[in-house]
Amino acid sequence: MTALLLRQIVRRCGSFTLIIPHLEVPRGAIFGIMGPNGAGKTTLLSLMGLLDLPEEGEMTLFGEKVSANKKKRLVQRRRIGFLTQETVLFPSRSVEENIAYGLQVRNFSSDEIRNAVGSVAEMLHLSPVMKKRTVEGLSGGEARRVAFARVMVLPADLYLLDEPLAGVDRESGDLIAAAVASLSSAGKTVGIVSHGEDRIVTLFTNGIVLEGGAIREQFSKGETL
């Protein structure tokens, strides 16, 4: 079964063009997207997360064609948890409210939100900072864990993570890597952009290496990159 299928995709961003003739992300996979800077990893992940649409080609999410209609696409987009490359927390909200944001916009009840946020916070060792009324003053690792918790708490089928370990300390990196493994154990599909951090790469079941906006090679677990 395929979680995400991309066919004949062309995405132009200024002078850069991403071309993906065919890409399949199997359901339950931890799918790695690797490559040098400027290869098109984030552009591809944004397409996979339905945050951008390609100029050409079609995409299928869990067997359903990705809709050009905004409302229908929002429903599809809400099956995806997306961690952006940049850690952008909302300063007007507390740590707890930041983590709860995605559930609030999906109209979950306050009880459901409290329970879900509490368990994710515990898993990522965020309980000590949960009562902070603002995200100011969090360390880089804590901020990244809050951003990750905000995605992890979502009831998604597909999680797309853009360099989840970028700029984090060892402890935060271990916690995030363990959380990614737990998503996979729960049968979720995960797509990860990575520059090659060992803790993340060892989790990949398969993936691709991008270069210059094209797939240079595909790999699956056990193969040497």
Place this chain on the structure above:
Amino acid sequence: MQFLFDGISEAFLLLVSGDREFLRIVATSVELALVSTMLAGIGGVPLGLFLAVSSFRGKAVIERMLETLLALPTVLIGLLGYAFLSRQGPLGGFSLLYTKSAVIIGQTALIVPLIATMTHSSLRMVGARYRRAMAALGADDLQVMTGLLREGKEALAAALLAGFGRVFSEVGIAMMLGGNIAGETRTITTAIALETARGEFALGIALGIVLLLVSLLLALSASFLRRRA
């Protein structure tokens, strides 16, 4: 110079004695500025927000138009307002000329472009960081907009303060559309103009001091909000 010193000492007496006419003029100015700012906020904030988050053909034209309207002289708005509201004008039947409503209409028109432009520029900066993060977490367009308003609330408050300051200190519209009627449409600025023409400096200076204090307060508040934002 003696008349000036006499005027200043009399002005301080007016300030501390709570003179009835003086207080009424200050209250009228505050009332008109508050209502105009509120109405302009209702129009200008959504317009600025819409421009900040949307892209459509002709957007640049609207942006340039708003920037041009920022420099519109108050007497021109007063003239246009007069043309529309006077008995011969298209809205003459409503008998609004020389009423508070006329001043409010003119002052609102004056600061809608200011509030819209400031909202647009501040939310565009905030938006660049937060829009994508909110959308990535499943927010729809409306939720993104309300989220941006929340994250940019200090900048929005600064825009409203700037609008308030602009109408509080303007004289052209208040004079031409309000008529400077005592107890009705006489504001701080129109009263200062009148008292100066009459050679009565005390009330003019006292009102000028209030104007300066309010401007100082607005500047300090705006600076505080800018630091927080």
